[in-house]
Amino acid sequence: GFALYQQALDMLTKLSDKDHGYLRAENVKRFVGFIHADMAHAAQLDKNFPQAKTSWAASIKVWEELLVLRPKNEEYEGLLDWAKGRLKDL
Numbered sequence: 001g002f003a004l005y006q007q008a009l010d011m012l013t014k015l016s017d018k019d020h021g022y023l024r025a026e027n028v029k030r031f032v033g034f035i036h037a038d039m040a041h042a043a044q045l046d047k048n049f050p051q052a053k054t055s056w057a058a059s060i061k062v063w064e065e066l067l068v069l070r071p072k073n074e075e076y077e078g079l080l081d082w083a084k085g086r087l088k089d090l
Contacts, residue, residue: 002051005039026069033062037083049090056087 040055063080
């Protein structure tokens with residue numbers, strides 16, 4: 001399970017550095033943030049709390065990076081707050 005998450009992250013992270021035609025780097029980075037969050041949630045369900053903490057922290061980093069790109073973006077602010085809350089609850 002986690003190996004597939006990691007494969008997806010590896011592939012998408014490489015694509016998130018620049019736009020690729022109609023595929024915008026910002027959109028790819030959003031998917032990276034969501035995959036980190038999904039991985040964190042799966043780790044929590046599996047009682048793998050170290051992995052959950054690492055994945056929530058990675059998700060937080062993505063939302064922070066996206067907020068630098070688009071300050072005051074409500075979606076990114078909400079996702080950042082959500083991920084921070086989930087990490088705090090661990």
